[in-house]
Amino acid sequence: MSLNIFEIWDGIGRQTPFAVRRDHWGEEQHAVVERIECEKLPYGKAFGYPVVNGQNSDRFEYDEQWRNEKLIPCCGCYQWTFIEDAEINKDKKLSDQYRKRLNKALSIFSKLTFGKHKGYTVEQAFLQNNQYIEWALLNVEKFCLTKEAIHLLEGMVAGFKFPDQIKRINDQKLLLCLKE
Known part of the structure; x- marks a missing residue:
């Protein structure tokens, strides 16, 4: 029950x-x-x-x-x-570190603060041009996505997968966020 x-x-x-x-x-x-x-x-x-x-x-x-x-x-x-x-x-300290990382890593509902898609959510920008999100992951230093966001975006467009190189770069950025 x-x-x-x-x-x-x-x-x-x-x-x-x-x-x-x-x-x-x-x-x-x-x-x-x-x-x-x-x-x-x-x-x-x-x-x-x-x-x-x-x-x-x-x-x-x-x-x-x-x-x-x-x-x-x-x-x-x-x-x-x-x-x-x-x-x-x-461990409260680790929990606070996780929250800090999440505040820096973007979800699909986070709004972009730069570029031609400024003000759009990550999801909106991705659906308009998925290559823009790939470009941002490669070229915008403080831009990173949560692992869940990567997974959800990959499920939005049939057959789309982020290249392994971009996923590795995003993972490295997530680790750097955790250390800041």
């Missing part, structure tokens, strides 16, 4: 962080709940971040409240399961 996030939180002794998965998500996906605001069970607000394949992810960045406030969507729905064996990063 599925529960909502607040019932799970209550059932594990009101401890955070903990991991949960919605019933329709794949095994590779879950959310880490970092904070709960609950005045009266079984409802409230749950805050956290998504994880895909063991890595922090921007997979659910389309949800503006999750992206901006870390408010987990549908947290009161009875569609959640506690993930007991999920590896949860309790």
Whole structure:
């Protein structure tokens, strides 16, 4: 039987962080709940971040409240399961480093701040001219995409794949962002 996030939180002794998965998500996906605001069970607000394949992810960045406030969507729905064996990063410093990197690495919803597509989202610029995004990855020093953004963009145009060289350059830029 599925529960909502607040019932799970209550059932594990009101401890955070903990991991949960919605019933329709794949095994590779879950959310880490970092904070709960609950005045009266079984409802409230749950805050956290998504994880895909063991890595922090921007997979659910389309949800503006999750992206901006870390408010987990549908947290009161009875569609959640506690993930007991999920590896949860309790090291706040590393979590802050990840957030810093995500703030510099762009998602498909991030707006470009340079060039002829300034003001467009990465997705809009890519759909207009996918070579522009490749050019930016090669030539604009501070331009990098999250791994999830690369994956999502590759799925938007049939048969399109970023060349391995561009993916390596993007990965190097992501590492540099993490060190800054």
